[in-house]
Amino acid sequence: MAKGIMYIDGQRVPFDGEKNVLAVIRKAGIDMPTFCYYSELSVYGACRMCVVEDEKGKIDASCSMEPRDGMVIRTNTARLLKHRRMILELMLSSHCRDCTTCEKSGNCRLQDLALRFGVRHVRFQDTRPVYEKDHSSPAIVRDPNKCILCGDCVRVCEEMQGMSILNFAHRGSDLVVCPAFDRKLSETNCISCGQCAAACPTGAITIRDEIGKAWRELYDPKKRVVFQIAPAVRVAVGEAFGLEPGVNAIDKLVSALKMMGADEVYDTNFGADLTVMEESEEFLERLKKGGPFPMFTSCCPAWVKYVEEERPHFLKNISTCKSPMEMFAAVLKDQYAKKDAEDGRTTYHIAIMPCTAKKMEAKRPEFRHDGKPDVDLVLTTQEIITMIKESGIRFAELEGESPEMPFGMGTGAAVIFGTTGGVAEAVARRVVEDKSRNTLQAIQFSGIRGSETIRAVTLPVGDRALRIAVVHGLVNAQKLLDDIEAGREYFDLVEVMTCKTGCVGGAGQPYGLNPIKRQRAEGLYEADRTALIKRSERNPMVQRLLEGPIKGRTHELLHVHYQHPDKA
Ligand code: SF4
Numbered sequence: 001m002a003k004g005i006m007y008i009d010g011q012r013v014p015f016d017g018e019k020n021v022l023a024v025i026r027k028a029g030i031d032m033p034t035f036c037y038y039s040e041l042s043v044y045g046a047c048r049m050c051v052v053e054d055e056k057g058k059i060d061a062s063c064s065m066e067p068r069d070g071m072v073i074r075t076n077t078a079r080l081l082k083h084r085r086m087i088l089e090l091m092l093s094s095h096c097r098d099c100t101t102c103e104k105s106g107n108c109r110l111q112d113l114a115l116r117f118g119v120r121h122v123r124f125q126d127t128r129p130v131y132e133k134d135h136s137s138p139a140i141v142r143d144p145n146k147c148i149l150c151g152d153c154v155r156v157c158e159e160m161q162g163m164s165i166l167n168f169a170h171r172g173s174d175l176v177v178c179p180a181f182d183r184k185l186s187e188t189n190c191i192s193c194g195q196c197a198a199a200c201p202t203g204a205i206t207i208r209d210e211i212g213k214a215w216r217e218l219y220d221p222k223k224r225v226v227f228q229i230a231p232a233v234r235v236a237v238g239e240a241f242g243l244e245p246g247v248n249a250i251d252k253l254v255s256a257l258k259m260m261g262a263d264e265v266y267d268t269n270f271g272a273d274l275t276v277m278e279e280s281e282e283f284l285e286r287l288k289k290g291g292p293f294p295m296f297t298s299c300c301p302a303w304v305k306y307v308e309e310e311r312p313h314f315l316k317n318i319s320t321c322k323s324p325m326e327m328f329a330a331v332l333k334d335q336y337a338k339k340d341a342e343d344g345r346t347t348y349h350i351a352i353m354p355c356t357a358k359k360m361e362a363k364r365p366e367f368r369h370d371g372k373p374d375v376d377l378v379l380t381t382q383e384i385i386t387m388i389k390e391s392g393i394r395f396a397e398l399e400g401e402s403p404e405m406p407f408g409m410g411t412g413a414a415v416i417f418g419t420t421g422g423v424a425e426a427v428a429r430r431v432v433e434d435k436s437r438n439t440l441q442a443i444q445f446s447g448i449r450g451s452e453t454i455r456a457v458t459l460p461v462g463d464r465a466l467r468i469a470v471v472h473g474l475v476n477a478q479k480l481l482d483d484i485e486a487g488r489e490y491f492d493l494v495e496v497m498t499c500k501t502g503c504v505g506g507a508g509q510p511y512g513l514n515p516i517k518r519q520r521a522e523g524l525y526e527a528d529r530t531a532l533i534k535r536s537e538r539n540p541m542v543q544r545l546l547e548g549p550i551k552g553r554t555h556e557l558l559h560v561h562y563q564h565p566d567k568a
């Protein structure tokens with residue numbers, strides 16, 4: 001790793017292991033503009049916005065230069081300014097400029113930089129063809145007319161998720177980013193993880209916007225609008241209103257939803273506790289019967305979709321438990337049928353999720369009953385932020401309100417579902433026989449927590465030493481599957497989260513890089529630390545439900561059998 005001193009705009013800046021000059025510039029506190037640099041991916045070096053000039057007048061892209069001791073550069077000369085304005089003008093010339101009505105307006109890097117560099121008019125003719133938008137995905141929308149060809153989505157899809165759904169096609173002025181053979185996303189194996197939309201600096205890939213539907217239902221007096229809020233949402237929603245990442249804002253979110261017209265607001269943690277109970281039961285049953293192992297977690301719909309499409313022989317290994325969102329919805333639907341019949345209102349169920357793939361999950365046929373989905377609508381954290389802003393609510397100043405009972409109660413084991421390792425840790429708390437505080441801590445420090453992409457731990461349960469793996473980022477899960485298939489690794493239980501860092505890093509969350517995602521994870525661990533009840537089996541509301549109204553019907557309500565679409 002290189003070490004030394006650089007001189008940036010006359011400032012002496014030491015560097016020590018930074019991977020490129022751009023990182024050193026940012027360390028010096030200079031906000032260098034970029035389009036195609038994403039610190040968690042390989043360097044592409046195509047947009048040329050990050051150019052710098054050396055003492056000989058040579059201009060080069062800082063993201064593609066290694067720092068050298070004694071290097072002298074300037075980041076902001078008249079030539080560089082002209083160069084950046086020219087790039088922006090060229091980009092805008094071949095770009096749809098419906099800024100005011102664009103999904104990304106106010107949150108678009110092209111718009112921001114055009115404003116920052118004072119681009120007021122575009123001198124070049126737009127010669128690009130008009131492309132059709134792709135609305136076929138349940139989770140994201142592609143609008144190639146807004147693409148600046150930075151390639152971020154291509155690298156995210158390939159390097160983080162191992163899916164390679166998007167790629168460059170054609171040449172010269174016809175160059176576009178699209179799925180192979182220009183197919184629609186619904187005709188590909190896209191898993192709806194949405195990470196391409198999270199990376200896209202413009203409105204060329206956006207999350208499917210369903211805010212209009214939510215408002216219509218909230219304004220309909222014949223509807224009882226009931227919300228559930230996922231664990232990871234609470235530690236990210238405040239970021240849009242000046243709160244630090246990781247601050248648990250669930251109580252403020254409940255108040256905001258009530259002001260916006262919600263009838264009842266519950267916590268997905270209740271569904272997560274149910275999941276722990278059912279998944280642990282299933283796991284113990286598999287231990288008795290001798291498999292199939294490993295048992296894979298089933299909470300992440302993008303992961304389930306991947307297995308269905310690309311590794312269907314592993315479907316038998318996926319837990320039959322529905323995700324917490326769908327367990328919650330099934331119970332709600334069951335319990336509210338009588339209420340609806342009595343007061344003549346129809347319950348409309350909205351789930352607030354950190355996840356775009358949940359939009360896809362809610363539309364799956366397995367989760368429809370009597371022609372209606374169990375979850376009527378999934379809104380992402382970003383969509384709910386937009387709605388709060390539209391309502392003019394001063395979120396940071398709100399007095400908090402707790403989620404309602406009985407479905408507002410969740411344990412510490414449930415809240416950590418929102419970060420990588422959380423589901424495995426919650427299940428481990430349930431299946432270990434020794435329930436002492438020391439055991440709880442031993443699980444916590446076993447290596448189950450952390451940010452390494454694949455973590456393996458061994459925990460004693462009865463006379464067995466259980467092998468548990470935790471993996472995040474689908475490309476890493478694919479590597480683990482290869483090792484399991486080849487017999488190089490053996491595990492009893494594997495937790496898979498498609499998004500890096502787990503749901504705190506879901507594509508529906510406000511944009512943030514790894515340090516922010518880690519702060520959110522810390523917020524969830526803090527919520528667990530301060531929770532009065534730490535184990536799912538001690539949630540009294542869950543116990544009451546399992547022993548009362550749904551006794552004998554848990555299989556029907558809480559489990560699902562995924563089948564490969566061709567064999568269904
Ligand atoms: S949603 Fe995920 S799988 Fe689909 S194209 Fe985007 S990154 Fe790739």
Ligand code: SF4
Binds near residue numbers: 148151199202204205
């Ligand atoms: S779709 Fe977005 S992320 Fe992908 S190349 Fe175009 S502008 Fe970049």
Ligand code: SF4
Binds near residue numbers: 303356505
């Ligand atoms: S890891 Fe979480 S946010 Fe990401 S796709 Fe899976 S469930 Fe959704």
Ligand code: FES
Binds near residue numbers: 033045047049062064
């Ligand atoms: S950010 Fe360096 S070339 Fe695009």
